[in-house]
Amino acid sequence: MEFLKELNENQQKAVKYTDGASLVIAGAGSGKTRVLTYKIAYLLKMGMAPGSILALTFTNKAAKEMKERIAQMVGANIARYLWMGTFHAIFSRILRSEAEHIGFTKSFSIYDSADSKSLIKSIVKEMKLDDKVYKHGFVQSRISYAKNNLITPDSYLANTDLLKADTASRIPLLKDIYKIYCNRCKQADAMDFDDLLLQTNVLFRNHPAILQKYQQIFGYILVDEYQDTNFAQYLIVKKLAEKHEKICVVGDDAQSIYSFRGANIDNILQFKNTYHNAQIFKLEQNYRSTQTIVNAANSLIDKNLQQIKKTVFSEKETGKPIKVLSVFTDFEEGFVIANNITDLRYSSNYRCQDIAILYRTNSQSRVMEEALRKQSIPYRIYGGLSFYQRKEIKDVIAYCRLICNQNDEESLKRIINYPARGIGDTTVNKLIECAQLHAVSAWEVLNDMLKYNLAVNAGTANKLAQFRSMIDVFAQQVPTQNAYDLANSIVKTTGVISDTFTDHSPENLSKQDNVQELLKAVHEFCEAKQKEGETITILPDYLAEISLLTDQDTDKETDKDKITLMTVHAAKGLEFKAVFIVGMEEELFPSPFCITERELEEERRLFYVAITRAEERCFISYSKSRFRNGKTNFSNPSRFIEDIDKEFLELPVENKPNGKQSSIGDWDDDMEVERNRFNNASFSKPVFKEQIIQSSPRHLVKVQGVSEERNPIENKAYPVGSFVKHAIFGIGKIIETSQVSGNDKADIDFGEKGIKSLLLKFAKLEVLT
DNA sequence: TCTAGCCGAGTTTTT
DNA sequence: CTCGGCTAGA
Numbered sequence: 001m002e003f004l005k006e007l008n009e010n011q012q013k014a015v016k017y018t019d020g021a022s023l024v025i026a027g028a029g030s031g032k033t034r035v036l037t038y039k040i041a042y043l044l045k046m047g048m049a050p051g052s053i054l055a056l057t058f059t060n061k062a063a064k065e066m067k068e069r070i071a072q073m074v075g076a077n078i079a080r081y082l083w084m085g086t087f088h089a090i091f092s093r094i095l096r097s098e099a100e101h102i103g104f105t106k107s108f109s110i111y112d113s114a115d116s117k118s119l120i121k122s123i124v125k126e127m128k129l130d131d132k133v134y135k136h137g138f139v140q141s142r143i144s145y146a147k148n149n150l151i152t153p154d155s156y157l158a159n160t161d162l163l164k165a166d167t168a169s170r171i172p173l174l175k176d177i178y179k180i181y182c183n184r185c186k187q188a189d190a191m192d193f194d195d196l197l198l199q200t201n202v203l204f205r206n207h208p209a210i211l212q213k214y215q216q217i218f219g220y221i222l223v224d225e226y227q228d229t230n231f232a233q234y235l236i237v238k239k240l241a242e243k244h245e246k247i248c249v250v251g252d253d254a255q256s257i258y259s260f261r262g263a264n265i266d267n268i269l270q271f272k273n274t275y276h277n278a279q280i281f282k283l284e285q286n287y288r289s290t291q292t293i294v295n296a297a298n299s300l301i302d303k304n305l306q307q308i309k310k311t312v313f314s315e316k317e318t319g320k321p322i323k324v325l326s327v328f329t330d331f332e333e334g335f336v337i338a339n340n341i342t343d344l345r346y347s348s349n350y351r352c353q354d355i356a357i358l359y360r361t362n363s364q365s366r367v368m369e370e371a372l373r374k375q376s377i378p379y380r381i382y383g384g385l386s387f388y389q390r391k392e393i394k395d396v397i398a399y400c401r402l403i404c405n406q407n408d409e410e411s412l413k414r415i416i417n418y419p420a421r422g423i424g425d426t427t428v429n430k431l432i433e434c435a436q437l438h439a440v441s442a443w444e445v446l447n448d449m450l451k452y453n454l455a456v457n458a459g460t461a462n463k464l465a466q467f468r469s470m471i472d473v474f475a476q477q478v479p480t481q482n483a484y485d486l487a488n489s490i491v492k493t494t495g496v497i498s499d500t501f502t503d504h505s506p507e508n509l510s511k512q513d514n515v516q517e518l519l520k521a522v523h524e525f526c527e528a529k530q531k532e533g534e535t536i537t538i539l540p541d542y543l544a545e546i547s548l549l550t551d552q553d554t555d556k557e558t559d560k561d562k563i564t565l566m567t568v569h570a571a572k573g574l575e576f577k578a579v580f581i582v583g584m585e586e587e588l589f590p591s592p593f594c595i596t597e598r599e600l601e602e603e604r605r606l607f608y609v610a611i612t613r614a615e616e617r618c619f620i621s622y623s624k625s626r627f628r629n630g631k632t633n634f635s636n637p638s639r640f641i642e643d644i645d646k647e648f649l650e651l652p653v654e655n656k657p658n659g660k661q662s663s664i665g666d667w668d669d670d671m672e673v674e675r676n677r678f679n680n681a682s683f684s685k686p687v688f689k690e691q692i693i694q695s696s697p698r699h700l701v702k703v704q705g706v707s708e709e710r711n712p713i714e715n716k717a718y719p720v721g722s723f724v725k726h727a728i729f730g731i732g733k734i735i736e737t738s739q740v741s742g743n744d745k746a747d748i749d750f751g752e753k754g755i756k757s758l759l760l761k762f763a764k765l766e767v768l769t
Numbered sequence: 770t771c772t773a774g775c776c777g778a779g780t781t782t783t784t
Numbered sequence: 785c786t787c788g789g790c791t792a793g794a
Contacts, residue, residue: 059783088784113782131789132777193784228783261782361780363786383782417770424770548784569781591780606781629779630785775791 001045003073007031007038014248014281015039018046018220021241021275023268024250027312028297028612029288029575032250036222037066039248040082041073043220050081052219054240057086058228060549062573066224080532083218087233088193089548091200095191096544098210102203107405107540109190110547114389115410116140116181116192122413122432123180127173134171142171143178147194148230148262150201153179187441188409197232204239215243225573226251226271230262238274245275253308254301257569257606259598269308284312288575288615290319296618296648297611303643304601321650322611324641325621329632330364330583333623334371337580340619341377341563344578348617352378354577356564358610360589363628364582365565372563382566386550392497392511393518397543399490403474404540407441419495422463427456431464443468470494483539484523491515521546568610579614581607584622585635607640715760717767718746724765726750731768 004012011031014024015038026032036055043053057063063085071079083090092110099106111119117136120143124134146156156162156175166174185191191199204211221241223229226249229237241247249271256265272278286294294314301307325340327333337357344350357368362383372379387393395418398411406412409432417423434454435442445452446468449461456464470493477486491497497515500508522542529537564576583589590603611618622637641649715737718724724746725731732750744760 057783062783086784092784110784112784196784225783258782260780261784363779420770422770550784567781570783572783588780593780603781627785770794772794773792776789777787779785779787 001042003038003041007034008285010281010283010285011035011038014283015042017248017279017281018043018246021245021271021278022248022281023226023271023275023278024248024281024283025268025308025310026250026252026283027286027310028252028255028608029286029294030283030312031285031287032224032252032283033062033066033069035283036224036250037069037073040066040070040222044070044074044078048219050078051083052217053082053084053222054090054218054220055082055084055222055224056090056233056237057084057224059573060086060089062224063089086548087236088196091236092191092196092544092548094214095196095199095203098203098207101207101210102199103186104191104199105189105405107189109188109401109405109408109411109543110196111185111188111190111192111410112388112547113140113193114394115190116143118410118413119184120177120181123177123184126433126436127177127180129173129177134173134177139171139174139177142166142174143181144194145262146178147192147198148232150198150232150235152198152202153182184409187407187435187439189405189407189441190410194232197230197236200236201232201239204236211239215240219244219246221247223247223249224251225255227253227256227265227268228258228263229267230264231267232262234264234267241275245277247275253306254304254310254605255572255609255612257572257602257609259602265306269306282310284310286312286314286612287316289314289612290316290616292319292321292648293611293614293616293618296322296644297608299645299648300604300611300640300643301608304604306598306601319616321648322618322620322644323650324652325619326637326652327621327623328625330367330623330626331371333582333621334367337368337582337619337621338371338375338377340580341372342375344617345377350577351561352563353561355580356566356571356574356576356578356613357580357582358566358568358571358613359582360568360591360606361583362567364588367627368565368582372565377563378561379563379565382564382570387514387517388546388549390511390514392500392514395496396487396491396515396518397546399474399494399496400487400539400543402471403486403490404478404543406443406471406475409442412442415494415496416467419498421467423460423467427460427464430455478539480536481538482526483537483542484519484526486539487519487522487542491519568606571613572609575613575615577615578617578619579610580619580621581610582621583626584620584638584641585626586638587633587635588626589638590640604640604643607638715744715746718744718760718765723768724748725768726765 004015007015011034014022014035024032024035026035040053040055044050055063055066057066067079067082067084070082095102095104096106096108099108117140120136120139121131124131124136124139146162151159151162153175156178163172163175166172185195218240221237223237228251237247237249249268251268253265253268256263256268259265272280289297291314294312298312325333325336327336341355344355345352359365359368365381365384369379369381388397395415398414401408401411402415413428416428431442431445431454434452435445438445438452440452445454446464449456449464454461474486474490497512500511502508525542525545526537529541568581589607590600594600594603620641622641623635625632625634714720718734718737720734720736722734723731724734726748730750732748734746734748736747738745738747746760746765
């Protein structure tokens, strides 16, 4: 047990306690993953069989990393038998082997959220309801909420509170949509993400013998990120652990940020009430961040009332204060951040992969992206469209899914007329209506159009029959064909990507690349399975694997050394030497949709998560105006900045070039922060784009001393003396134009608002005269 | 069946 | 602004 020496005292205690239930409260950066991995290694060394350990995580990435670390410690041959994966992955595996007990088949499809949205849309349409009232997004979240709380359609009907709430929200028929939605899923032999948890509960509730079987199998259960479990997950874990209470959950209530998805922070707060003899271990030493960052984060989270008290501390160096950057516009924000990044790269020798830009909403990525691109800083955006959500990929996968499960209605709808084969919307609607009328799947109708009286003309019937037999031919090959060969012939024969061969546009070429990429992935999957001793890997096995994958799981080698751009949510569990948290403004962070104290506390935790991602440097920026939804909106600094003790912050300082007074306007009154305009933030390190691209880091440091002297330069577009209009300051008169580091700049007298030095590329001035 | 054009809406999302 | 969804017309 040499490896135990690598743990501190509390970590060791948490690892070694295996007598009963235990809760490990793990502060940010306190070695949570380390405790989990070492604990599993410890259990294995104590003689526990790997096949009786169940370890649940929230992301595939976390599971994969943990598995790799354990493999290093105890050997891959042992590690591969661990039940380790996400809740969804593990229980979809169990559901597949027990599917017939709950009315599904082994090859059930998994509907992703786009599929379920599309199904909801068609149900609302078929019920002739107003889709402006029954908005698909809202209906979807309502159904998801019900499932996460284990409310089946029948118990929904019996729940007066829910019914009342729906009537009050003018959506009384939600109960019916929910019921039909579930029926349709079952008819399609499909489960959505929430079903994977709900149906597991149904399985365990209705079949005690099966529950008992898994209670026997899982001799020890570990759960990561327990603060983010919802009721469905909580109950699965509770039932499985009931017998022996050999369970260890790890989490941090201060990092609970998924309540809007049904996560219930009470699961961790009330752990002791669920498991009466639970031991609690607190990990409070942060090994990730400087003292300043840890203390700043502590002072922030201290403002939350609801929390398990703990004292996270760091013994690393004090470190630099968190730098607060104040800018005028979101464009300038991007520019300033890019400059700061350049600075870090070349004067502190940070690599791109050490740096992350975090934001509250995905839409903020655009300006950042633009700024980075302009300065040729390599970056990678996480979130947005993932590989598996791309149209061409979804199309190919829809073929694969339909071929493996002909009842899969969403896949059928997607490709029955793609590529176009003369089966229009009218026909598809008739087909589905007919199927509903006879309570069978659409495929069933296709199989016997006469029997079900499908009212289409002979030509259409012929086209439908052709489509059916094409799918049939593939379907017959499923049990005997290797997944890669079958996928390959699907792509070649169905013409699913024939659209992309019409021209050589970059979009089309990229689509072809993506499909090749997918096929390559299938190939690799088959080879990996073969190495594990499988004789043949069939297509359904591959589908089962990828339906639960996300973009984050597909890291490419070429993406290694790049700046990371992602939402704060996506950054949870990650760490970077330097972190930029941008858009720290009211109406953005906290989100205007969070009103109640409980919701605000979650937003504060989100900010806490953001800060604690940083190891050495943390920057926070806010802009006084932001371009959103086609309009420029004014904004104030986020209240959360004030929640951090000032001693840990480096607030923007006023800088007065040439002794000119530059008044701030009204924004900063509450913060006593003054603007350090373009000088400090933007130009302390003049940016020479070309040189940055070509030269080595050391070269660049030399150029940094270049003069910042301003030389008045006549600017023809903005003649001295002319009047201009600015989005924030209103009308002003140009006093002087100049160039600084190759950027056009103007000094403008805005009367009452004072004299401002503005960069023309940001100011967006309108010339009036 | 396809496409241009209009209208309206617009947080966060591990699976 | 920038998507998605729908309608009108080819």
